[in-house]
Amino acid sequence: MFTIITPTFNSEKTIERTLKSVLSQTYKNFEYLIIDGKSTDNTLNIIKSYETKFENKLKVFSEPDSGIYDAMNKGIKKASGELIGIVNSDDFYEPDALENVFKSYDFDSKYQILYGFERITSGGVEKAVVIYNHRFLDEKMITHPTCFVSKNIYEDLGLYDTQFKSSADYEFMLRIFHSDNKVTFTPVYRVISNFELGGMSSTEIGVRETAFLRRNYGIINTKKYLVIVLRSYIHSLFTVKNKF
Structure with a gap:
């Protein structure tokens, strides 16, 4: 039913919490794919210590990649589940995440994205809960760890565009949201x-990437795009200057 994907690279400080959150899911019909970018720290040893606990649900692949979106795409291509969730190695699921998504799943829908809320924490203390609404995707993206996407969408409408270094998940959501497909x-x-x-x-x-995408989809005009980019470059220059 589900494929969960976690991209990792030198994630020894956070990966165990992610592993525990997947292991503790109340809904058990899932496979778990970890796509590692050839970590050089203790990440793989920590993952290995959990292999037997997952009872053959866990598969680990470790090879160099060109970044998180390349790793996500590799995992999607290996996925066998109908719904694919991607949780980063420094994020973690609620115990009933899969169960709640399953309850909302429409088995008759070929192309479906299910999404929920995201809790923001600091030092383990809740600071906020972010409530998303796809109707406002032009203004605010839905982060991919809260989403479960039909495999058919990736197969028919495309994967994450790796030319974007920071905003490929937003590009993907805008592309799907504005597509002619239902x-x-x-x-x-x-x-x-x-x-x-x-x-x-x-x-x-x-x-800058987000501004570029919004301009391309007609959400903002070229003038506003250029203002955002200019401010971004100025901020970068001051940030570099303050380091010295």
């Missing part, structure tokens, strides 16, 4: 994933 977006009114502050964060590259 894609069903189904909200799951539960917290699905958890994001710990201090993990993967926004970068100036991400700001």
